Amino acid sequence: MDLILLIIIFIIFILIILSFSISKIDFVAVSLLGCFVAATITGLVKGIGIDTFIGFIEWRAIIIILSMSIITKIAQDSNLLEFLAVKLFKLSKGNRRTFFWLLCI
Numbered sequence: 001m002d003l004i005l006l007i008i009i010f011i012i013f014i015l016i017i018l019s020f021s022i023s024k025i026d027f028v029a030v031s032l033l034g035c036f037v038a039a040t041i042t043g044l045v046k047g048i049g050i051d052t053f054i055g056f057i058e059w060r061a062i063i064i065i066l067s068m069s070i071i072t073k074i075a076q077d078s079n080l081l082e083f084l085a086v087k088l089f090k091l092s093k094g095n096r097r098t099f100f101w102l103l104c105i
Contacts, residue, residue, distance in 0.1 A: 009038045039053055
């Protein structure tokens with residue numbers, strides 16, 4: 001039974017990967033739908049409740065990724081990144097190696 005479940009989930013995974021290459025399909029919606037279908041099938045076959053699935057989610061990682069996305073969007077909208085790049089390039093006096101090391105700091 002586990003092999004059949006793995007094959008079904010693998011097929012769902014392949015469909016999600018294929019949806020990335022089709023530009024007319026919203027891949028986020030397909031990913032969420034595939035996740036929901038795979039979790040529902042697994043829950044029904046294995047008798048696992050939704051609390052168990054939620055317990056496996058790494059909330060700290062999701063919060064870090066979300067907060068970094070928000071910070072990056074704010075910096076991009078306020079042109080802060082371009083301002084820093086120009087300042088660092090002027091500080092390095094056009095030397096690419098120095099500019100690279102300043103970016104690393």
